[in-house]
Amino acid sequence: xxxxxxxxxxxxxxxxxxxxxxxxxxxxxxxxxxxxxxxxxxxxxxxxxxxxxxxxxxxxxxxxxxxxxxxxxxxxxxxxxxxxxxxxxxxxxxxxxxxxxxxxxxxxxxxxxxxx
Amino acid sequence: xxxxxxxxxxxxxxxxxxxxxxxxxxxxxxxxxxxxxxxxxxxxxxxxxxxxxxxxxxxxxxxxxxxxxxxxxxxxxxxxxxxxxxxxxxxxxxxxxxxxxxxxxxxxxxxxx
Numbered sequence: 001x002x003x004x005x006x007x008x009x010x011x012x013x014x015x016x017x018x019x020x021x022x023x024x025x026x027x028x029x030x031x032x033x034x035x036x037x038x039x040x041x042x043x044x045x046x047x048x049x050x051x052x053x054x055x056x057x058x059x060x061x062x063x064x065x066x067x068x069x070x071x072x073x074x075x076x077x078x079x080x081x082x083x084x085x086x087x088x089x090x091x092x093x094x095x096x097x098x099x100x101x102x103x104x105x106x107x108x109x110x111x112x113x114x115x116x
Numbered sequence: 117x118x119x120x121x122x123x124x125x126x127x128x129x130x131x132x133x134x135x136x137x138x139x140x141x142x143x144x145x146x147x148x149x150x151x152x153x154x155x156x157x158x159x160x161x162x163x164x165x166x167x168x169x170x171x172x173x174x175x176x177x178x179x180x181x182x183x184x185x186x187x188x189x190x191x192x193x194x195x196x197x198x199x200x201x202x203x204x205x206x207x208x209x210x211x212x213x214x215x216x217x218x219x220x221x222x223x224x225x226x227x228x229x
Contacts, residue, residue, distance in 0.1 A: 044221075044222050045211070045220040102168075105168065106167075106168075
């Protein structure tokens with residue numbers, strides 16, 4: 001069974017940094033593209049970034065380019081999202097998601113709140 | 117970027133009746149090499165992550181009740197719930213995973229009449 005467990009969320013001040021982690025199990029992590037998707041309180045889903053199996057390709061939504069960095073450690077079956085220069089509008093539940101040609105499998109999410 | 121537009125924004129349907137949600141993409145999401153539409157439908161209940169219902173526009177995910185079906189190709193897609201059950205109250209999203217940035221529809225809130 002696919003399991004994705006996010007951690008690292010919390011309260012951070014505007015301009016601050018946070019690193020999210022996602023621990024994967026139940027599948028061969030190194031064989032899949034991995035994604036981060038976020039959802040602001042009461043709002044819809046927004047794709048944030050993804051990374052290729054070997055980490056050689058990364059893509060981002062325009063609103064986080066230059067501020068967020070996605071990375072992975074296949075030896076640890078882990079996905080990361082380094083978030084810098086955080087803004088109030090980055091407040092959201094952040095989901096880790098495994099990508100496949102037949103859609104996404106999702107973790108439970110971790111809440112990031114950017115507020116002074 | 118591919119823009120995904122769902123209609124309606126909200127829907128109220130009686131138990132046992134049919135519910136239909138539409139999704140339109142601003143560009144085709146049909147991958148010519150395998151003739152698959154890279155369009156998925158998700159169900160999200162309060163406090164839970166999205167759950168995959170349909171992939172490739174019309175393939176039902178394992179374990180999803182057969183009252184859920186998807187149809188369409190190219191730019192126009194439909195999610196149909198043939199006989200609404202109480203547990204189907206949720207927000208439904210379509211998503212294109214044809215090209216990054218992957219994009220979602222704005223969501224359709226489904227309620228019981």
